[in-house]
Amino acid sequence: MGINKTLQTTGFGGLPDVTEHSNIRRTLSRQNSISNSDSGGEIASIQKSKGFGSAMTGGVVVGSDIAGIALETKSPTSLATEAAATAGGSGKAKGKTTRKARNSSGAAHKTRRGSWMVALTLVSAICLLAIAATLAYQHFLMSPSRNSHAQRLRIVRRILREVPLVDGHNNFAWNVRKYAHSSLELVHLSHDLDHKSMWARPTWAQTDMERLKQGLVGVQRPYELKTILFIFFCFGFHCRSAYVPCEAQGLDAVQLALEQIDIVRRLSDMYARDTVLATSSQEIVATHRRGLLASLIGIEGGHTIGSSLGVLRSFYSLGARYLSLTHRCDVSWAGSSASPLEQGLSPFGKAIVREMNRLGMMIDLSHSSDATARDVLQVTRAPVIFSHSAARQLCNSTRNVPDDILRLVAENGGLIMLSFDPEDVACGRQARLQDVIEHIKYVRAIAGIQHIGLGAGYDGIEMPPMGLEDVSKYPELLAALLEDHNWSEEDVAMLAGRNFLRIMETVETVRDYWKRAAIQPIEQTEPQPKTQCTYMSS
Incomplete structure (x- = not known):
């Protein structure tokens, strides 16, 4: 009966809303x-x-016993004598004795109460002084100083031992396919890839296991199927992105995406001593506690699903945990930010959003048009992410986010993961670490500290920012933020990974709630033209 009532809520034809679910849980x-x-x-x-x-x-019992004992020990003669003496006494003397006893008792009581008050006051004062001394000791002596860069780096290392460092975007997997032709015997991830020119262009080789460890990365997505597949290597966490170029749309995009996922899974198997392929927020946290890198698969570009909800579900079954709805090209059901047309979601696009909510798959709006982003934020029941974007107010890049959508993302409970790409943070100029910091601080001012993360885009940046040349430099960024007194250690922890884990947990909560509500998958299709490359149309 409760489920039927819940299904009568508005949106998605009566599908439940995570906000309502949260309110119910808080009420309970x-x-x-x-x-x-x-x-x-x-x-x-x-x-x-x-x-x-x-x-x-x-x-009463004790008093009765005592009285009984007294009566038993005294003889009848002595009892009679005592009674006579009492009867013959003066009533006046008796009254004076009683008043004197009462006055004496009251004075003693007041003295005792005064002594207790003094003692209580002294104890309270001592306790307050002890608390103040403890706080002062923790603040001035136990808390590490933030005056020097070396001291700030020590603080960052301590934070990242507790919180996985999450990077929302890395294109390593696409480079493996493009330059090594998916031949993993040519890839030596445990060494510096700059020295492996047989397969990697030096200017694009910004990711390897040693530098991931130096960068204290916990969750990253370094394998992109240009449709993008994200893996989070967790020392923290690294997101490997499965990327598939727009040119493959309508041709072999689905095949390319599957092959990129295969690369990610094989790499995780090859480096099983260092990495774990994670599929949930709990697995990310558990992997981080073991001191390993957690890899999470994401797919960039909605054209990789071939306008098929069945393919979307299959990608989820293979471990993909987010999908970028578009890349640099429109799809039939959603508009890209690179397109001159301001296209939003079609009815089939809304069905994809609904199915991703049901699966527990994060919706990535980087590369989506403003119209698409607004449509998604209106219909989704789970938080969204921008996996690698920045502030459009500071740099008018198509991948960047305008202020009004930043505020909508905050209302949605979502996350903007800041890109390091010079196109996004320096408008195409040579970028510096400070450019990235300016975007981080700006997005924080508009959306709030709980809605920012990191989405560098390494191995897809030809000229990384000075000071952030590769994946080993994340601690430099976080230490630089600690120079600002407005940034606390908790703020840095939220930016580094805590916010992302919260988003992922919430997406999983929506999935679990819909599962309990028995929400079933749908079989809606998007009409596709029949070509020589298709056996049958949708």
């Missing part, structure tokens, strides 16, 4: 808290009353 949590609190109060009252009754009863 509050009710449980109130219930537990009331129960605890009742139990305490019962125990108190039981204790008070026992004490009273004990007093």
Whole structure:
């Protein structure tokens, strides 16, 4: 009955909303808290009353016993004598004695109460001084100084031992295909790839295992199927992107995407001592605790699914955990930011968003048109990401995000992962580390600290920023941010990876909620023209 009621909510034909789900959970949590609190109060009252009754009863019993003992030890003669002496006493003397005893008792009580108040005041003062001394010690002596670059780097290393470093975009897998023709025997990821000119262009070789470790990377996506496949290498975490060029649209795009996924999975097997192919936020955290790199697969370019929800589901089954809806070309159901047309989502595009919500697959809006981004943010029930974008207000790149959409992403609970590409952060000029920092600070000012992350785009950047030449340089960026007193250690931790993990967990929560609500996959199709390359049309 509860499920049927939930399915009557608006949007997606009555599909449940994660916001409503969160409210329900918070309400239940509050009710449980109130219930537990009331129960605890009742139990305490019962125990108190039981204790008070026992004490009273004990007093009566003990008093009766004492009286009994006194009566038994005294003879009848002595009892009669005492009674006569009492009867013959003066009533006035008796009254004076009683008043004197009462006055003496009251004075003693006041003295004792005054002593307790003094003692309590002293104890409180001592406690407050101890707390103040502890806080001062932690602040001035235990907390590392941030005055020098070396000290800030030590702080960054400590943060990244606790929080996986997540990079949302890396094109390593596409380079393996393009320059090594997918022959992994030519790839030596454990060495510096700059010295492997047999397959890699030196200017594009910015990723290898040693530099990933130097960069304290925890989650990265270094394999792109240009349709893009993201892997997160987790020392933190590295996102390997499966990228497929737009030129393959309508031809062999699906095949190329599958082959890129195959490269990612084989690389993970080859370096099983260092990496783990993760498929959930829990696996990322567990891998990080083991001191390994977590790889997460993502796909860049909606043309790789061939306008088929069945292919989308198959990619998810193979481990892909996000999809960039477009690349540098429109698809029939969504517009690209590189297109002169301002095309948004078609009905089939909305069906894809719905199916990704159901699967628990993150929606990536980098390369999407503004119209597509706004349409997605209106219909999605889960947070979205921009895997490698920056602020359009600072640099008018098509991949960058305008202020109004930055605010919409914050309302959605989503994430903007900052690109290092000079096209995005320096408008095509030679970029510097400071250019990246300016974009990070700007996006934070508009969207908030909880909605920013890192999406460098290494192995797809021909001229990386000075100071951020390869994947070993992430700590330099984070240490530079700590120079600003407005950036706390917690802020750096959120930027480095904590925000991404929160987004991924929320997407998984939507998936689990829809599964409990028995939301079924749909079989909607997008009409495709029949060509010589197709056996049958959709």
